[in-house]
Amino acid sequence: MAQWKDTARVLEFSAFARKGIEKVKVRGLGDHELPSHNSSTPDQVPVINLEDPNAMKLVGHACKTWGVFQVTNHGVPTNLLQQMEAAGRKLFALPMQQKLKAARSPNGVSGYGVARISAFFPKLMWSEGFTIVGSPYEHARKLWPNRYSRFCDVIEEYKEEMNKLAQKLMSLMLGSLGVTMEDVKWATTQRSCPALQLNSYPACPDPDRAMGLAAHTDSTLLTILHQNNTSGLQAHKEGTGWVTVPPIPGALVINVGDLLHILSNGLYPSVLHRAMVNRTQHRLSVAYLYGPPSNVEISPLSKLTDQVHPPLYRAVTWSEYLGTKAKHFNKALSSVRLCGPLNGFADTNDHNGVRVG
Numbered sequence: 401m402a403q404w405k406d407t408a409r410v411l412e413f414s415a416f417a418r419k420g421i422e423k424v425k426v427r428g429l430g431d432h433e434l435p436s437h438n439s440s441t442p443d444q445v446p447v448i449n450l451e452d453p454n455a456m457k458l459v460g461h462a463c464k465t466w467g468v469f470q471v472t473n474h475g476v477p478t479n480l481l482q483q484m485e486a487a488g489r490k491l492f493a494l495p496m497q498q499k500l501k502a503a504r505s506p507n508g509v510s511g512y513g514v515a516r517i518s519a520f521f522p523k524l525m526w527s528e529g530f531t532i533v534g535s536p537y538e539h540a541r542k543l544w545p546n547r548y549s550r551f552c553d554v555i556e557e558y559k560e561e562m563n564k565l566a567q568k569l570m571s572l573m574l575g576s577l578g579v580t581m582e583d584v585k586w587a588t589t590q591r592s593c594p595a596l597q598l599n600s601y602p603a604c605p606d607p608d609r610a611m612g613l614a615a616h617t618d619s620t621l622l623t624i625l626h627q628n629n630t631s632g633l634q635a636h637k638e639g640t641g642w643v644t645v646p647p648i649p650g651a652l653v654i655n656v657g658d659l660l661h662i663l664s665n666g667l668y669p670s671v672l673h674r675a676m677v678n679r680t681q682h683r684l685s686v687a688y689l690y691g692p693p694s695n696v697e698i699s700p701l702s703k704l705t706d707q708v709h710p711p712l713y714r715a716v717t718w719s720e721y722l723g724t725k726a727k728h729f730n731k732a733l734s735s736v737r738l739c740g741p742l743n744g745f746a747d748t749n750d751h752n753g754v755r756v757g
């Protein structure tokens with residue numbers, strides 16, 4: 401039943417994309433929150449050169465103030481980013497019936513389908529996705545029975561490079577809080593099981609009435625996002641509103657996720673973000689969703705708590721948190737919170753007043 405519903409939504413999306421919004425009367429898209437274009441604001445998402453001697457300080461500041469930043473000189477080869485983008489393009493260009501052979505199963509995590517958060521929204525989002533957790537082989541074989549190895553090789557190499565970058569970023573993010581990777585035992589001794597999310601946003605005839613991916617925070621420690629040269633990603637900053645994260649050739653976008661928010665005891669807020677669509681250009685993004693090993697409990701670091709700063713969140717494993725997110729979506733973080741707002745400061749991630757749907 402759940403698989404049928406997912407498949408139906410993908411087919412419905414496919415009909416939207418083919419015929420254009422006007423001709424499809426089944427569902428409207430107009431109720432998704434529209435962009436608040438705010439080009440006059442001086443606020444820009446920070447861009448950090450990871451080879452800068454001050455990188456640690458800059459990363460810490462960006463995490464505290466934005467929860468999102470872009471990185472250059474990150475060490476991931478440009479040609480690998482290009483190969484990954486080409487692999488994503490090839491996948492989404494397949495006929496719908498072929499893509500559905502690798503559809504995500506009802507309780508599965510990997511495969512082709514609509515965004516998981518779609519379940520919380522009455523309107524369709526103008527996007528399709530492909531999630532890879534663990535080996536890509538099983539699904540790739542269904543997509544290209546005879547020629548899947550190239551796709552798999554690119555995925556494996558990409559995951560390897562992303563894992564190295566994620567480790568480097570974790571050490572900068574924690575270092576800036578006075579915490580070393582050795583203080584966080586699992587970070588150096590155990591490997592995590594990240595997810596790779598390929599997102600495709602076809603050109604949309606009426607982009608102001610559609611939403612590519614509705615506002616959400618990632619349930620990760622951090623997310624490394626590669627976007628093609630079509631803009632669409634927007635981040636929300638308290639007091640500023642929605643800000644476009646412009647594509648910079650070769651740069652990668654880093655999001656603070658909910659688990660880093662918990663680990664940092666709220667010092668690094670997870671960023672609310674969304675993806676808009678474009679009238680003429682197809683947009684593609686690849687997100688590397690990095691979290692802790694599945695059996696590890698994440699709770700506020702003891703170095704960051706004392707009597708004045710009590711732990712704000714209870715311990716939670718990544719898999720438990722993903723389950724909570726699947727059930728409570730944007731209330732997930734509050735649902736694992738221990739104390740109410742202190743001294744009148746609300747949890748930055750309650751996103752009161754920001755419509756996410």
Ligand SMILES: C=C1C[C@]23C[C@@]1(O)CC[C@H]2[C@@]12CCC[C@@](C)(C(=O)O1)[C@H]2[C@@H]3C(=O)O
Nearest residue numbers: 509515516517595597616618619620689725
């Ligand atoms: C590890 C994961 C994070 C994610 C759920 C997933 O199991 C695999 C897909 C991820 C993704 C990507 C698009 C946005 C998001 C909210 C979604 O619906 O699927 C995230 C999930 C998340 O971070 O909670």
Ligand SMILES: O=C(O)CCC(=O)C(=O)O
Nearest residue numbers: 597599627633675685687
């Ligand atoms: O496409 C984008 O820019 C955003 C994708 C995203 O937020 C995600 O995959 O979690």
Ligand SMILES: [Fe+2]
Nearest residue numbers: 616617618673
């Ligand atoms: Fe995201």
